[in-house]
Each structure stands twice: as structure tokens, then as C-alpha cells.
Amino acid sequence: MAPSPAAGRGGSTDAGLTDPLLRGGGGAKDKYWVPADEEEDEETCCGEEDGRPPPLYRTFKVSGVLLHPYREKLKYRVIYGPIWENFSQLKLFPEATFVRSASNGRNTVHQILLNLSPPFQFNSYEVYQTHVAVAVCSSILLLQSISFLSSLNYGRLLTVVRLIAVVLFLAWRMKHRNSDAMWLWWISVAGDFWFGVTWLLNQASKLNPVKRVPDLSLLRRRFDGGDLPTGGRGGSLLPGLDVFVNTVDPVDEPVLYTMNSVLSILATDYPAERHATYLSDDGASLVHYEGLVETARFAALWVPFCRKHRVEPRAPESYFGRAKAGPYAGPAVEEFFADRGFVRREYEEYKARLDALFADIPRRSEACDGSANAKAGGGAKPTLMADGTPWPGTWIEPAENHKKGHHAGIVQVMLSHPSGERQLGTPASSDRPVDFSAVDVRLPMLVYIAREKRPRHDHQKKAGAMNVQLRVSALLSNAPFVINFDGDHYINNSQAFRAAMCFMLDRRDGENTGFVQFPQRFDDVDPTDRYCNHNRVFFDATLLGLNGIQGPSYVGTGCMFRRVALYGDDPPRWRPGDDDDGDAKAMGCPGRYGNSMPFVHTILVAANQERPIASAAASLDETAMAELQKVMTCAYEDGTDWGDDVGWVYDIATEDVVTGFRLHRKGWRSMYCAMEPDAFRGTAPINLTERLFQILRWSGGSLEMFFSRNCPLLAGRRLHPVQRVAYTNMTAYPVSALFVVVYDLLPIIWLSHGEFHIQKPFPTYVAYLVAVIASIEVIGLVEIKWAGLTLLDWWRNEQFYMIGATGVYPTAVLHILLKKLLGLRGVRFKLTAKQLAGGATRERFAEMYDVHWAPLLAPTVVVMAVNVAAIGAAAGKAVVGGWSPAQVAGALAGLVFNVWILVLLYPFALGIMGRWSKRPCALFALLVAACAAVAAGVNDNRFVIISREMHQTQPIKSAKNLKSLCIEADS
Ligand SMILES: O=c1ccn([C@@H]2O[C@H](COP(=O)(O)OP(=O)(O)O[C@H]3O[C@H](CO)[C@@H](O)[C@H](O)[C@H]3O)[C@@H](O)[C@H]2O)c(=O)[nH]1
Numbered sequence: 004m005a006p007s008p009a010a011g012r013g014g015s016t017d018a019g020l021t022d023p024l025l026r027g028g029g030g031a032k033d034k035y036w037v038p039a040d041e042e043e044d045e046e047t048c049c050g051e052e053d054g055r056p057p058p059l060y061r062t063f064k065v066s067g068v069l070l071h072p073y074r075e076k077l078k079y080r081v082i083y084g085p086i087w088e089n090f091s092q093l094k095l096f097p098e099a100t101f102v103r104s105a106s107n108g109r110n111t112v113h114q115i116l117l118n119l120s121p122p123f124q125f126n127s128y129e130v131y132q133t134h135v136a137v138a139v140c141s142s143i144l145l146l147q148s149i150s151f152l153s154s155l156n157y158g159r160l161l162t163v164v165r166l167i168a169v170v171l172f173l174a175w176r177m178k179h180r181n182s183d184a185m186w187l188w189w190i191s192v193a194g195d196f197w198f199g200v201t202w203l204l205n206q207a208s209k210l211n212p213v214k215r216v217p218d219l220s221l222l223r224r225r226f227d228g229g230d231l232p233t234g235g236r237g238g239s240l241l242p243g244l245d246v247f248v249n250t251v252d253p254v255d256e257p258v259l260y261t262m263n264s265v266l267s268i269l270a271t272d273y274p275a276e277r278h279a280t281y282l283s284d285d286g287a288s289l290v291h292y293e294g295l296v297e298t299a300r301f302a303a304l305w306v307p308f309c310r311k312h313r314v315e316p317r318a319p320e321s322y323f324g325r326a327k328a329g330p331y332a333g334p335a336v337e338e339f340f341a342d343r344g345f346v347r348r349e350y351e352e353y354k355a356r357l358d359a360l361f362a363d364i365p366r367r368s369e370a371c372d373g374s375a376n377a378k379a380g381g382g383a384k385p386t387l388m389a390d391g392t393p394w395p396g397t398w399i400e401p402a403e404n405h406k407k408g409h410h411a412g413i414v415q416v417m418l419s420h421p422s423g424e425r426q427l428g429t430p431a432s433s434d435r436p437v438d439f440s441a442v443d444v445r446l447p448m449l450v451y452i453a454r455e456k457r458p459r460h461d462h463q464k465k466a467g468a469m470n471v472q473l474r475v476s477a478l479l480s481n482a483p484f485v486i487n488f489d490g491d492h493y494i495n496n497s498q499a500f501r502a503a504m505c506f507m508l509d510r511r512d513g514e515n516t517g518f519v520q521f522p523q524r525f526d527d528v529d530p531t532d533r534y535c536n537h538n539r540v541f542f543d544a545t546l547l548g549l550n551g552i553q554g555p556s557y558v559g560t561g562c563m564f565r566r567v568a569l570y571g572d573d574p575p576r577w578r579p580g581d582d583d584d585g586d587a588k589a590m591g592c593p594g595r596y597g598n599s600m601p602f603v604h605t606i607l608v609a610a611n612q613e614r615p616i617a618s619a620a621a622s623l624d625e626t627a628m629a630e631l632q633k634v635m636t637c638a639y640e641d642g643t644d645w646g647d648d649v650g651w652v653y654d655i656a657t658e659d660v661v662t663g664f665r666l667h668r669k670g671w672r673s674m675y676c677a678m679e680p681d682a683f684r685g686t687a688p689i690n691l692t693e694r695l696f697q698i699l700r701w702s703g704g705s706l707e708m709f710f711s712r713n714c715p716l717l718a719g720r721r722l723h724p725v726q727r728v729a730y731t732n733m734t735a736y737p738v739s740a741l742f743v744v745v746y747d748l749l750p751i752i753w754l755s756h757g758e759f760h761i762q763k764p765f766p767t768y769v770a771y772l773v774a775v776i777a778s779i780e781v782i783g784l785v786e787i788k789w790a791g792l793t794l795l796d797w798w799r800n801e802q803f804y805m806i807g808a809t810g811v812y813p814t815a816v817l818h819i820l821l822k823k824l825l826g827l828r829g830v831r832f833k834l835t836a837k838q839l840a841g842g843a844t845r846e847r848f849a850e851m852y853d854v855h856w857a858p859l860l861a862p863t864v865v866v867m868a869v870n871v872a873a874i875g876a877a878a879g880k881a882v883v884g885g886w887s888p889a890q891v892a893g894a895l896a897g898l899v900f901n902v903w904i905l906v907l908l909y910p911f912a913l914g915i916m917g918r919w920s921k922r923p924c925a926l927f928a929l930l931v932a933a934c935a936a937v938a939a940g941v942n943d944n945r946f947v948i949i950s951r952e953m954h955q956t957q958p959i960k961s962a963k964n965l966k967s968l969c970i971e972a973d974s
């Protein structure tokens with residue numbers, strides 16, 4: 004049974020945090036979601052009575068979409084059923100007023116009036132439950148008012164309608180092979196066909212969106228106390244979790260972000276003895292190492308402070324940076340302000356120490372040349388650690404064995420694994436006026452890793468780094484689950500790990516769940532999201548759609564994995580035979596995993612979810628250290644399956660999608676987990692060029708995947724058929740851009756030939772186009788309704804598709820062609836530089852106004868120029884050309900097209916204007932001037948003569964017509 008709301012609030016005494024609310028896109032938008040019964044029916048008939056644990060999450064499906072404009076006051080009817088034990092609970096929800104109730108014997112129906120004013124925020128579990136009820140009742144509302152559509156949502160209906168329109172359109176085009184240039188006609192028919200097919204593929208994966216909402220209070224009761232035989236405090240039974248954080252460069256990826264990410268992980272609400280954090284530093288820089296030392300020290304204050312006052316979010320930079328703090332949730336409000344003040348001052352000092360590292364380390368090394376210098380050999384000045392010994396990683400002054408791409412492997416346990424018992428802190432003292440005598444002050448394990456790098460060895464970027472983390476963590480803590488973060492992503496909701504565990508531990512499909520993906524969310528994007536960094540259509544619509552099939556794809560960060568799934572194990576559902584032994588043998592085969600026997604032994608153990616983590620870490624003797632060093636070497640993976648069937652996948656710019664795909668292909672399913680407040684947040688590139696390089700990497704990587712052995716079309720039968728369709732579309736999409744570019748450049752022909760028709764009869768063609776394009780937009784609008792998005796999200800998505808399609812995607816296609824035909828390198832993993840959030844000194848979003856020229860920008864500039872020219876020429880000809888009304892109409896249709904392209908490319912235009920883009924009217928003026936210039940150019944002598952002589956006697960019909968007229972005029 005679903006828990007009663009009371010359990011949600013008071014159920015757990017120890018952490019009693021407000022259960023974070025399950026993202027619904029906020030308020031009334033969720034009226035489109037109803038509880039799904041098919042997964043639940045089993046559970047509704049048999050609760051705990053038959054000895055099986057209740058489910059840890061609930062499933063919701065889209066029911067239908069109200070197309071009428073959003074109304075603030077809606078009448079809902081509420082079913083009195085499993086959701087509430089008692090209707091009086093409704094009063095917890097102040098916006099609800101009771102109207103009346105009626106019963107038919109089976110169900111009691113309550114009618115309530117909800118007054119939801121957007122944006123509507125949920126802040127307690129009870130309100131969420133009401134929210135669920137609202138979803139239930141809105142479906143009834145829909146059933147009554149639009150019964151015909153009750154089972155078929157509008158989106159699906161429209162999809163069918165559009166499909167028919169597209170088929171008719173293509174049939175009509177094939178029947179009327181009539182154009183001013185047949186070769187172009189063929190290209191455009193091929194393009195239309197391709198657009199139709201890819202649209203259909205895309206739509207297929209969105210037909211059954213599903214939302215799943217974890218039940219955190221139930222998880223707490225079952226695994227943290229309450230219902231447990233071990234009972235209460237410290238006796239958590241949650242499984243172990245290894246957390247991976249990746250970083251490369253302390254400048255391009257500011258150390259402060261990375262350390263905030265680490266702090267938010269150390270302080271998260273998960274039993275300290277059950278998780279361990281591994282920071283992988285691909286630059287092997289001393290700044291990261293010493294920064295982590297400082298962080299471990301500061302964590303001793305920060306983590307207990309977060310626990311004591313139940314602070315959110317637990318990354319100090321964003322906690323102290325928030326303009327408005329959330330409501331106080333802890334038990335010691337009287338001490339809060341003093342404590343906070345103290346911690347804040349300490350944080351400022353800690354930040355200053357981090358900053359100082361950039362000056363201190365060079366100074367330290369400068370100060371003592373002499374002996375250490377000579378010892379190191381090679382003449383280069385060594386970079387010294389705090390104790391005066393040379394740093395084994397990269398040096399400021401590069402030297403053999405101490406430079407980027409060439410250095411030894413380093414592993415260092417910064418915080419060792421804590422004991423399983425709660426450990427209370429000390430009362431306030433003079434040097435630390437914060438009372439921790441009632442707070443558990445244990446810190447989880449923290450490890451620094453810099454893998455070995457050798458010249459002429461492909462280190463496989465992020466995927467390589469994570470595979471090393473996987474092996475090192477196996478030897479140290481070997482948790483059955485792992486979660487990975489990019490260095491700039493921090494935990495924004497301390498319940499996130501628990502939410503993901505609800506999916507992993509659920510009795511229905513938990514054991515077949517290979518990974519749980521959270522959506523990516525970003526701070527510091529400009530308010531209008533000029534470059535579509537939030538990418539909401541993908542994260543909130545596409546991934547929800549996939550969630551209804553086999554699960555969302557892996558998107559690189561904020562994703563929890565089952566360790567054995569990464570090792571290439573089969574999900575239980577697909578394991579051959581009854582005995583797990585055969586499988587176990589394959590799993591333990593060293594050739595596959597490399598020749599570290601201690602590592603191979605950890606593999607079978609990793610499947611055991613109940614085992615507490617990290618006993619090994621306590622006794623790190625020399626042999627253990629040697630083994631750790633061994634699994635970090637470049638040579639370790641030679642001749643093994645690492646990067647292929649084991650771990651994160653290599654030789655591709657987007658390790659993420661392909662790794663998730665490999666798991667899906669094995670038959671694992673994945674789950675999508677969105678929460679309110681957002682589980683994790685990171686930074687996004689808001690400079691146009693950085694952003695374009697990012698999507699170049701994504702589109703190039705996708706194509707590479709399509710043309711590799713990981714092509715979705717080649718996968719076996721364990722991949723769900725619709726999931727296969729979705730992956731095909733997800734990897735082949737850049738190809739469409741070739742046709743988009745052709746269409747966008749069509750005005751060239753028109754400019755050079757005068758009037759030109761790609762398809763005749765032209766008016767019918769235009770009518771079809773309008774219908775086909777309009778319907779796709781309407782479907783898009785329906786989609787944003789159920790996905791809970793805004794018009795702006797959708798519009799930016801449209802715009803950015805066009806920007807990508809004009810320059811980036813064709814470049815990606817070119818890359819892959821060169822790679823396949825000439826064996827050149829494919830798209831590379833270029834690190835996305837992160838801007839430091841606008842401090843007092845820096846202008847906010849300064850990066851957005853920086854113009855970095857790159858060849859990648861050129862094609863889009865050409866497309867813009869061509870369309871501006873077309874507008875100008877049309878204007879010029881219309882003024883002096885003496886056109887017939889039919890011609891003017893034709894030109895107007897063309898004009899609409901040109902303007903549409905320009906409107907879509909508008910953010911790009913702003914991007915290349917740099918600082919001028921702060922005054923967008925300048926752009927408009929520029930456009931008018933450009934048009935006038937082109938129009939004047941068109942207005943050449945010949946043209947004037949024709950228009951003067953032939954004025955109104957002979958309309959110019961086509962290029963040929965024009966030529967003959969010229970001859971006439973000349974003679
Ligand atoms: O040699 C390398 C290069 C990169 N990284 C790390 O990889 C992460 C992602 O790199 P970033 O430049 O921030 O890429 P984004 O474009 O922001 O990344 C998106 O796209 C990537 C795939 O292209 C995914 O891996 C990421 O998770 C996803 O956020 C960062 O933490 C880096 O530190 C390494 O560890 N080693």
C-alpha cells in the first residue's frame with residue numbers, strides 16, 4: 004500500500020527531513036499524469052501480508068493533455084482510495100477547499116476546488132500526495148469532458164494525423180514531378196522522405212512517457228531503522244556506494260567547483276560508513292591534491308554543520324550564494340545563526356587557502372632549488388609538496404616523468420573509512436564555538452587518484468579515468484553501486500542517493516535495473532537561456548519517453564550504476580539457466596579483466612548488496628599499495644576487455660550514450676529519476692563557440708557510434724524494439740542536417756535565377772508544407788504540456804536545432820566521412836571550459852559576450868548571409884521590377900521562409916555580435932542596411948532598363964524569360 008501521509012512527515016525521527024518532492028514540473032502541470040495500474044495491480048492486491056516488501060516507487064503515465072489555456076482555478080474530483088487513509092488529510096493543503104462528496108459504494112468521490120497559482124512549489128510530502136490525487140482526479144475530469152480521447156492522448160492522435168499528412172504529401176510529390184530543376188527536386192524529395200522517417204522514429208520513443216516517483220520515507224523505514232531488526236541509529240542497511248568525481252584542469256575546471264562537488268558528496272544524507280568518494284585528477288596537479296587536503300579538513304566542520312541544521316544544498320558555494328534561504332528544517336534553530344556565521348567565515352578562509360595554492364606552490368618550489376632539484380635530474384625545478392618532497396605528478400616546470408601525459412600513478416586515501424558506530428562530536432569550545440555534541444561527526448572515505456600517463460598511449464579521456472576509478476575503488480571499498488559526477492556537478496538535494504536506491508532496491512524490477520539517470524540541471528545560465536543550455540526538451544521529454552520503454556540513455560553525469568552491470572554481467576532476467584555459476588566463471592575470467600587477481604576476486608563479491616563496504620582500506624600494507632599502483636598503469640588494460648565489454652566504452656567522443664547502450668543491449672533496464680529540488684546541478688558553457696564544440700562532440704560521437712560495432716541496428720534481441728528505434732534516431736540524427744542545409748541555401752538559386760519553383764504547382768506545395776510544419780509544431784506544444792516545460796524551453800530547442808543543423812551537424816558528418824574513408828581521427832573530446840560564476844569583480848555572463856572565432860561558425864554565417872540577401876533582393880525587385888500579383892505572392896512565400904530561418908538563427912546572430920548583442924536593435928538596423936545594400940545591388944542597369952522599357956507590359960516569369968527580355972531590351 005502507498006504509505007499514509009503521516010508516515011511521510013513524522014515517520015523517521017533521525018533525519019526527518021522534508022522529503023524532497025518528486026519532480027512534477029511543478030503544480031498543475033502534473034494534471035496530465037495518472038498512476039499507472041499495470042505495474043501496480045500486483046502490488047495493490049498483495050501488500051506486506053504475503054511477506055513481500057511493498058514497492059519503493061510509484062509509476063505515473065500520461066493520461067491526456069488539456070488543450071484549453073491554463074486556468075488558475077480548476078475543479079478537481081478526488082477519489083477516496085489507496086492514496087489517503089483519511090480525507091481530513093486534505094486540509095493540510097491550504098489551497099484546497101472541499102466542495103462535496105459522493106459515494107457509489109466502491110469509490111468515494113470528493114470534489115475539491117484547487118487554487119494553484121503558478122509557479123507552484125511543493126514543500127512537503129503530504130502536499131505531494133495531494134498532488135498525486137490531483138493527477139487521479141484530473142484524469143476523471145478528462146474522461147468526462149473528452150471521452151473520445153480518453154485512452155488516446157492528443158499527442159498520439161496528432162501524430163497519426165500528421166503521419167497521414169506526410170504520406171499524402173510525399174505521394175502527391177511523386178505524382179507531380181514538376182520543377183524548375185529536376186536534380187533539386189530529387190534532393191528535396193529525398194530530404195522530405197528522410198525528415199518524415201526521422202520524425203517518426205523520434206515520435207515512436209515518446210508515445211508512452213512514464214514518470215516514477217520514489218518513496219523515500221518507505222526506504223527510510225525499511226533500511227534505516229524503524230522496521231529494521233537491528234533498529235534505529237547507525238544500523239543502516241542501505242547498500243554501499245562508490246562516488247566518482249572527475250576533473251582534469253584546475254583552471255579550465257575551477258578547483259572551487261570540484262571541491263564544492265566533493266563537499267556536497269561528503270555531506271550528503273547517506274550513512275557515512277556506506278559510501279566512499281574517489282576524485283580522479285587527470286592532470287595530476289599538486290593544486291588538486293593540496294586542495295583536497297584542505298577540503299578534507301574543512302569537511303570536518305561543514306559536514307556536521309549540515310547534519311545538525313539539515314542544511315540544503317550541501318555545496319557551500321551555492322548554499323551561501325543563495326539570495327533566499329529555504330525554511331529552517333533542523334532541530335536547533337536558536338543556534339543556527341551563530342553557527343552559520345561561524346561556518347561562513349571559516350568557508351571564506353578555506354576559499355582563500357584554495358586560491359593561495361596557485362601562488363604558494365610555485366613559491367615553495369622556487370624557494371628551495373638546490374638539493375631536491377639535483378635529485379630529480381633533468382635540470383627541471385621540481386614542484387614540492389608541503390613536506391618538501393618532490394610531487395610525483397606534473398610539475399610547474401615540465402620534466403621527464405613529471406608533465407602532462409607523462410607521470411606516475413598516484414593514489415592517496417585522504418580520509419579513511421569510518422567506523423560503523425555513530426560518533427558524537429564535542430561541545431562548543433573557544434576555537435570552535437559550534438556545538439556538535441549531539442551530531443554524528445564521522446566523515447565518509449575520501450581518496451585522491453591520478454592514473455599513470457605515458458607518452459604515445461591513448462588515455463581515453465574521461466572513460467579511461469573512470470575505468471581506473473572503477474578498479475581502484477574495487478580494491479578499496481568495492482561498493483555494489485557506483486555513481487559518477489563531472490567535476491562541476493554537485494549534489495543539490497541531499498536525498499538524491501536515496502532516491503536512486505529506491506529504484507535499485509525495488510522488488511519489481513530493481514535487480515534488472517542497470518543504472519538510474521538523473522536529468523542534468525545547470526546554474527549560471529543566462530535567464531533567457533540563449534544557447535539552450537538547459538536542454539529541457541531532451542531531459543524532460545525525451546528521457547521521460549524512454550523511461551516508458553527500456554529506460555533513459557546514460558548522459559555522462561549524475562548516473563548511478565550497478566557495479567556488476569558495468570563489468571559486463573547479464574541482468575538476472577537474461578541469465579542463462581538456474582545456476583549462477585556458469586556466469587560467475589565468465590565473470591571471474593582474468594583475461595577479460597586484466598591480471599590483477601585481487602581485483603578479479605572483488606568482482607564476484609561486488610554483487611552482494613548487503614555487504615558493508617571497505618574493510619580493505621583499513622589495512623593498506625605494501626602489497627595492497629602495489630596492487631593499487633598496478634591497476635592504475637597504462638599497460639594494465641592491454642589485451643583485456645576494458646573499454647570494450649567492460650567498464651566505460653573507449654574510442655568515441657561520447658562515452659556516455661554508448662556505455663548506456665551497451666547495458667541496454669545486454670538486457671539491463673534503466674530508470675529516470677527527477678526530483679524537486681533538483682538532485683544535482685552543474686555548470687554549462689554559455690559561450691557560443693564552447694557550446695558549439697560541445698554539440699559537435701555529441702553529434703560526432705553519436706555518428707561514430709552509429710557506424711561502429713555498437714550500432715543500434717546490430718544489437719541482439721535483448722534490446723527493446725522501440726528502444727532500438729530510439730537509439731537509431733539518437734545516433735543518426737546529424738545526417739538530417741545535410742538536407743536542412745540544402746533547404747537553407749535554396750535562396751541562392753532564387754537569387755541567381757530570379758523566380759524559381761522547386762515544386763509545381765507551387766500553391767499546393769506551399770499548402771502542404773504549411774500543414775506539415777504546423778502540425779509538427781502543435782505536437783511539440785502538446786509535448787511541452789505533459790513534460791511540464793515552458794514555451795521558451797521549446798522555442799530555444801527549435802532554434803538551437805537549426806543552429807546546430809546549419810554548421811555543427813554537417814561538420815560532424817564530414818568528420819565521420821573523413822574518418823571512415825581516409826582513416827583520419829574522428830571528433831575529439833575537447834574539454835568544455837567552465838566559467839567561474841559571476842563574482843563581484845566579474846561581469847555576470849561575461850563569457851556570453853566573448854566572441855571566439857572558429858571555422859565551425861562559418862557555415863551558419865553563410866546561411867544567414869544568403870537569407871538576408873534573398874530578402875534584400877526580393878525587396879529590390881518588388882520595388883523596381885513591376886511584378887504581377889502572382890509573382891508578389893510567390894516572393895512573399897519565399898520571404899516568410901527566409902525570415903523564419905533568420906528568426907531561428909537569431910541567438911547565433913547575437914552570439915557573433917559579442918557585446919553589441921546587448922542592444923539587439925543594432926542587429927535589426929544592420930539587417931535593414933544589409934537588405935538595402937543587396938537591393939541596391941540587384942537594382943543594376945540591366946534590370947532598370949527592363950523595368951523601364953517593359954514596364955507593365957510583360958511580366959517577368961522565369962529566368963529564361965528574363966534572359967530573353969534582356970536581349971530584347973539590349974537590342
Ligand atoms: O581527459 C579527460 C577529459 C575530461 N574529463 C572529465 O570529463 C568531464 C566532462 O567533460 P566536460 O568538458 O565538462 O564535458 P561536457 O560537455 O560538459 O560533458 C557532457 O558530455 C560528455 C560527453 O560528451 C559527458 O561525459 C559529460 O558527462 C556531459 O556533462 C569533466 O568532469 C572532465 O573533468 C576527464 O576526466 N578526463
Ligand SMILES: [Mn+2]
Nearest residue numbers: 489491686835
Ligand atoms: Mn560539463
